[in-house]
Amino acid sequence: DTGVSQNPRHKITKRGQNVTFRCDPISEHNRLYWYRQTLGQGPEFLTYFQNEAQLEKSRLLSDRFSAERPKGSFSTLEIQRTEQGDSAMYLCASSPPVIGGYEQYFGPGTRLTVT
Amino acid sequence: AQSVTQPDIHITVSEGASLELRCNYSYGATPYLFWYVQSPGQGLQLLLKYFSGDTLVQGIKGFEAEFKRSQSSFNLRKPSVHWSDAAEYFCAVGPTTSGTYKYIFGTGTRLKVLA
Numbered sequence: 001d002t003g004v005s006q007n008p009r010h011k012i013t014k015r016g017q018n019v020t021f022r023c024d025p026i027s028e029h030n031r032l033y034w035y036r037q038t039l040g041q042g043p044e045f046l047t048y049f050q051n052e053a054q055l056e057k058s059r060l061l062s063d064r065f066s067a068e069r070p071k072g073s074f075s076t077l078e079i080q081r082t083e084q085g086d087s088a089m090y091l092c093a094s095s096p097p098v099i100g101g102y103e104q105y106f107g108p109g110t111r112l113t114v115t
Numbered sequence: 116a117q118s119v120t121q122p123d124i125h126i127t128v129s130e131g132a133s134l135e136l137r138c139n140y141s142y143g144a145t146p147y148l149f150w151y152v153q154s155p156g157q158g159l160q161l162l163l164k165y166f167s168g169d170t171l172v173q174g175i176k177g178f179e180a181e182f183k184r185s186q187s188s189f190n191l192r193k194p195s196v197h198w199s200d201a202a203e204y205f206c207a208v209g210p211t212t213s214g215t216y217k218y219i220f221g222t223g224t225r226l227k228v229l230a
Contacts, residue, residue: 004158033218042119042205042220043159056216091158101147101166101209104218106158 002026004107006092012113013082020078021110025094032075033104034067035091043091049075082114117142119206121221128196129229136191136224138206147209148189150180153223154202162204165189176200201228 005024013019025032030051035043046065048056051072064082069075079086089111093104120139128134140146147166151159163174170182180191189206206221 031216033216040124040222042207042222043218045217045219048216050216058217093159101164101211103149103161103164104159106151106160108156108158 004092004094004105006090006107006110008110009108010111010113012115015082015084015114017082018078018080019082019112020076021090021092021112023075023077023092023094023107025074025092026096026105028096029094029105030072030097031095031102032069033093033095034075034077035093037089037091037109038087046077079112082112084114087112087114117146117208117217117219119208119219119221121204121206121224123224124222125225125227127227127229130198131195134191134193134196134200134226136204136206136226138189138191138221140187140189140206140208142187142208144211145184146211148180148182149207149209149218150174150178150189150191151205151207151220152176152202153205159205162191196226196228198228198230201226 007022032049034046037043047067049069064080067077089109091109092107095102118141149164150162153159162178163172165172165182203223203225205223209218
């Protein structure tokens with residue numbers, strides 16, 4: 001396995017612009033999570049996919065945020081009309097299709113700076 | 116409400132000294148429990164996990180953690196810290212009840228190691 005990859009690693013955008021991040025999970029992992037992490041905080045859950053189905057979204061996720069996983073493989077997270085408060089590290093994690101408890105494998109993250 | 120508390124924001128220890136990082140959780144049932152480490156600019160790496168069984172679990176890099184149900188705690192320990200252990204450590208709980216897939220992370224403890 002090559003691990004979870006995320007692109008781009010860094011993104012600087014102006015307020016009001018749209019941005020899209022990509023996550024490629026470990027192959028054969030059917031579970032995929034998106035998190036947001038700000039300085040001095042732990043990862044904050046945004047959304048969860050099982051295969052191509054988005055099964056859970058955080059209530060904190062505004063309607064400017066949308067995520068997809070169209071074929072159950074890679075996933076994209078789009079933020080529309082970015083705001084300065086969206087500046088954060090966006091982390092993706094994947095997990096294998098096991099029954100019971102499972103660990104998450106994290107990617108290196110995409111750091112977003114909104115100016 | 117489900118939550119994870121890491122009471123110590125910063126901890127400084129001398130190289131070779133022992134280490135204990137505290138984690139307390141609030142959850143309706145016994146959750147799945149995890150410790151992750153994050154080095155600067157890196158994603159999160161799993162140190163160890165507890166799903167069931169023996170309450171003392173061993174992890175990578177010489178770390179161990181003990182689950183104490185009566186105290187709702189899952190403290191991380193290492194008998195002798197190395198300079199390379201300097202990083203941020205996150206405790207997390209994973210869902211054991213149906214209806215949610217959400218993982219909850221603490222705010223982290225930043226470890227500094229003195230030579």
